[in-house]
Amino acid sequence: MKDINYSEVNGYLFPNLKGREEVKVNSYFAQMKLKYLKTNEQGHLFSLMAKNELSTYLEQVEKEANEMYERLVEEFKVKWNVQNNGIILSDNITDDEAIPAPRPVYLQELQMLEVNKKYRMPKTDLPICWNIDARYYYKGQPFFERRGAGIYSKPDVIYNSDFTFSTLEPVDVDKMLEINREAIETMENEAMDFIMGCYETFKGKVDDYVVAFSGGKDSQVILDLVTRVLPVESFKAVFQDTDMELPCTYDIVAYTEEDYKYRFPNFKLYHAKSDRHALDLWKQYGPPSRVNRWCCSVMKTTVFRRTMKELHNTDKQPKVAVYEGVRSDESARAFSSGYRVSQQSRPPGGTSE
Numbered sequence: 381m382k383d384i385n386y387s388e389v390n391g392y393l394f395p396n397l398k399g400r401e402e403v404k405v406n407s408y409f410a411q412m413k414l415k416y417l418k419t420n421e422q423g424h425l426f427s428l429m430a431k432n433e434l435s436t437y438l439e440q441v442e443k444e445a446n447e448m449y450e451r452l453v454e455e456f457k458v459k460w461n462v463q464n465n466g467i468i469l470s471d472n473i474t475d476d477e478a479i480p481a482p483r484p485v486y487l488q489e490l491q492m493l494e495v496n497k498k499y500r501m502p503k504t505d506l507p508i509c510w511n512i513d514a515r516y517y518y519k520g521q522p523f524f525e526r527r528g529a530g531i532y533s534k535p536d537v538i539y540n541s542d543f544t545f546s547t548l549e550p551v552d553v554d555k556m557l558e559i560n561r562e563a564i565e566t567m568e569n570e571a572m573d574f575i576m577g578c579y580e581t582f583k584g585k586v587d588d589y590v591v592a593f594s595g596g597k598d599s600q601v602i603l604d605l606v607t608r609v610l611p612v613e614s615f616k617a618v619f620q621d622t623d624m625e626l627p628c629t630y631d632i633v634a635y636t637e638e639d640y641k642y643r644f645p646n647f648k649l650y651h652a653k654s655d656r657h658a659l660d661l662w663k664q665y666g667p668p669s670r671v672n673r674w675c676c677s678v679m680k681t682t683v684f685r686r687t688m689k690e691l692h693n694t695d696k697q698p699k700v701a702v703y704e705g706v707r708s709d710e711s712a713r714a715f716s717s718g719y720r721v722s723q724q725s726r727p728p729g730g731t732s733e
Contacts, residue, residue: 685697
């Protein structure tokens with residue numbers, strides 16, 4: 381009997397049934413797709429391996445995901461609305477006008493940066509200016525830049541000497557919503573169509589549907605959209621408590637749970653929490669960071685998988701489709717996992733294990 385040679389691809393051994401193909405898995409999406417094939421579609425996987433077509437297949441998957449991402453990001457762009465200190469969302473914005481999606485900045489952040497010592501600030505709960513990366517903008521003008529900073533050190537604030545305002549006024553949120561209402565409604569309707577499409581696509585193929593809820597603004601949006609389309613009995617909302625959340629996060633999670641239970645009596649927010657304290661893990665692994673990313677696997681993925689087993693009362697890992705709110709300006713890598721039903725995407729080829 382002829383010996384079968386095996387190739388190792390991302391920790392998995394695959395038989396070389398027709399020569400020895402060099403399988404390259406460069407993107408995160410391709411890695412997740414490969415894992416999905418290994419777990420759920422072994423027949424398809426071995427067929428691709430036997431024909432030496434696995435690399436070509438994964439390259440095509442990666443290409444389609446990137447093209448989809450670019451289409452979705454380009455569909456709506458953002459530009460400054462200088463008159464109202466706001467932003468305009470439109471599908472008719474030129475590349476020269478377009479800006480990355482900015483983050484609203486509130487009084488507390490400006491006070492922490494001690495900007496209020498240089499400029500007169502309104503006492504308001506409304507946003508005052510905007511942030512893109514480390515730069516801050518007011519009515520479309522560069523305001524100041526934040527540099528440096530660490531756990532034990534303050535950032536340097538570098539002011540723009542050409543800034544023409546001495547008194548700052550809050551963003552006219554009502555006016556901004558009025559100007560963008562049509563675009564917002566269009567995006568909401570597209571998102572809800574997508575949510576329902578995913579629900580129908582995965583019906584009978586997964587054991588459950590989950591809305592990932594962190595308490596942040598993105599997960600608030602996805603939870604709102606899902607509950608406007610699907611009955612609350614058809615999915616599980618899950619808050620993953622890393623034991624590292626700020627007090628205000630726990631407050632908003634409690635408020636959200638109370639609000640949704642009032643509107644939907646059968647709504648339930650499940651809490652997925654590790655049985656190990658965060659500080660103990662910090663001592664063992666060091667503080668989590670973009671480089672030292674143990675938190676996601678230890679405090680989120682592992683805990684989530686265990687919680688799904690407990691909720692389904694099984695030792696076998698349930699298959700679930702996860703609705704997760706992801707901003708369009710986040711990386712294509714985050715978008716392209718293929719294991720998340722993201723608000724900005726289309727139905728992917730796989731589901732969460």
